Amino acid sequence: MTLTSETFRSVRPLTGDGRKLYIETYGCQMNVGDSEIVLSILQAEGFRYTEQIEQADLILINTCSIRDNAEQRIWNRLRDLKPLKKSRHVLIGVIGCMAERLREALIEREQIVDIVAGPDAYRDLPRLVREATDGGRGVNVLLSREETYAEISPVRLDKNGVSAFIAIMRGCNNMCSYCVVPYTRGNERSRDPETILAEARDLLASGYKEVTLLGQNVNSYRWESEDRVTDFADLLAAVADIDPRLRVRFATSHPKDLSDKLLETMAAHPNLCRCIHLPAQSGSTRLLQLMNRKYTREWYMDRIEAIRRILPDCAITTDLIAGFCTETEEDHAQTLSLMEWAGYAFAYMFKYSERPNTKAARHMTDDVPDEVKTRRLNEIIALQNELSLRSNRADVGRRFEVLVEGTSKRSDRQLFGRNSQNKVIVFDKGDHKVGDYVTVEVTDCSSATLLGRAID
Ligand code: 5AD
Ligand code: SF4
Numbered sequence: 001m002t003l004t005s006e007t008f009r010s011v012r013p014l015t016g017d018g019r020k021l022y023i024e025t026y027g028c029q030m031n032v033g034d035s036e037i038v039l040s041i042l043q044a045e046g047f048r049y050t051e052q053i054e055q056a057d058l059i060l061i062n063t064c065s066i067r068d069n070a071e072q073r074i075w076n077r078l079r080d081l082k083p084l085k086k087s088r089h090v091l092i093g094v095i096g097c098m099a100e101r102l103r104e105a106l107i108e109r110e111q112i113v114d115i116v117a118g119p120d121a122y123r124d125l126p127r128l129v130r131e132a133t134d135g136g137r138g139v140n141v142l143l144s145r146e147e148t149y150a151e152i153s154p155v156r157l158d159k160n161g162v163s164a165f166i167a168i169m170r171g172c173n174n175m176c177s178y179c180v181v182p183y184t185r186g187n188e189r190s191r192d193p194e195t196i197l198a199e200a201r202d203l204l205a206s207g208y209k210e211v212t213l214l215g216q217n218v219n220s221y222r223w224e225s226e227d228r229v230t231d232f233a234d235l236l237a238a239v240a241d242i243d244p245r246l247r248v249r250f251a252t253s254h255p256k257d258l259s260d261k262l263l264e265t266m267a268a269h270p271n272l273c274r275c276i277h278l279p280a281q282s283g284s285t286r287l288l289q290l291m292n293r294k295y296t297r298e299w300y301m302d303r304i305e306a307i308r309r310i311l312p313d314c315a316i317t318t319d320l321i322a323g324f325c326t327e328t329e330e331d332h333a334q335t336l337s338l339m340e341w342a343g344y345a346f347a348y349m350f351k352y353s354e355r356p357n358t359k360a361a362r363h364m365t366d367d368v369p370d371e372v373k374t375r376r377l378n379e380i381i382a383l384q385n386e387l388s389l390r391s392n393r394a395d396v397g398r399r400f401e402v403l404v405e406g407t408s409k410r411s412d413r414q415l416f417g418r419n420s421q422n423k424v425i426v427f428d429k430g431d432h433k434v435g436d437y438v439t440v441e442v443t444d445c446s447s448a449t450l451l452g453r454a455i456d
Pocket of ligand 1: 066067178179180279281319320321350351352353354355
């Protein structure tokens with residue numbers, strides 16, 4: 001069943017009644033997808049979406065708890081909203097991971113928050129908004145074992161009309177010792193593949209050319225129906241088979257579950273994009289054990305060798321954490337040497353940030369001094385800049401099929417898009433437009449971007 005305004009209207013009056021809703025999203029791509037689900041739920045209640053915060057009757061902040069600085073940004077944002085709240089009647093809601101983690105503090109500390117909804121409570125938002133409208137507080141942070149919002153059609157907030165995210169699962173069971181996600185997003189649950197395929201077909205029919213399947217650990221996707229089991233490789237093949245012109249990406253893979261079957265499925269479908277995001281976190285087996293990553297340095301290297309063997313043109317990207325508990329110079333050197341060996345095309349790099357109630361916070365000491373963390377992170381960033389440049393230089397002279405996503409920020413005579421490896425390529429516009437596939441020859445590069453010229 002798809003939620004429509006009719007579904008609600010038949011039972012009771014609409015909560016929104018033409019009021020304007022503004023949503024601000026922080027954190028990961030999952031959160032972008034969640035904001036789209038929230039918008040769908042509240043539009044069905046008669047809310048109208050606005051991009052102007054000054055006009056909003058309801059402001060929702062979709063939050064992230066992954067690192068302390070992510071939370072600090074949101075506290076600052078709430079403080080910024082105080083004058084707005086004082087100047088006129090507007091409801092403010094905090095939703096997402098921070099709502100889950102800090103429900104009481106959110107209500108007490110800034111005194112401007114009317115609604116608090118955790119990631120599994122979005123269907124309850126109409127009720128929570130009604131309570132807040134009546135002068136109370138609407139709070140629901142209950143986590144669920146089943147909620148996947150499977151049949152809700154997200155209202156797309158990304159405006160390029162070319163690429164969209166599809167959440168295929170929610171939650172996480174991995175329990176990495178540093179990570180707050182299992183606590184904020186709860187247990188892992190996969191979404192019915194039929195609803196995923198229907199969403200991808202709908203996107204294609206409305207002009208989209210690329211979908212990214214999202215989950216905290218997509219490799220453990222699993223759906224059992226009466227007659228069969230669908231794993232992630234099966235799901236990926238089914239989405240790829242919808243149309244060879246639909247590009248399909250996915251994130252994020254956990255190295256412990258990256259199977260040869262998945263790599264072979266990718267090899268058999270050219271529209272499954274040649275880029276695998278494979279977070280290493282550290283190059284030291286001792287640290288990986290403390291992080292509860294459930295693989296060793298050697299296992300990780302074996303998975304990269306499998307990618308190189310089965311998908312020789314595949315880009316590999318990663319996440320790295322500097323200065324996790326007890327990390328020594330030797331552990332850090334192993335991270336640098338793994339990076340060098342893997343030759344990552346791109347990396348997200350972070351300083352370890354202790355998160356309350358995680359295994360690391362409860363059982364380990366955050367003992368690497370901040371200045372040491374900073375220095376190590378800077379070394380990791382400097383090396384990655386070199387590796388990215390090296391990887392981009394190797395592409396100069398090569399030709400790629402680029403899916404155009406928009407006009408370049410620097411010049412409206414240039415377009416930008418991505419190749420299958422997820423690298424951004426900028427080139428002169430000519431007669432091409434957003435949504436086209438264009439063959440581009442790379443002529444030059446920086447560490448962040450490829451420059452090229454269109455061939456056709
Ligand atoms: N401190 C620093 N980085 C973290 N990440 C997750 N938790 C923490 C933390 N407590 C990073 C990991 C993960 C990415 C999404 O964020 O690298 O892959
Ligand atoms: Fe942030 Fe993790 Fe929650 Fe995404 S799942 S919003 S990265 S804490």
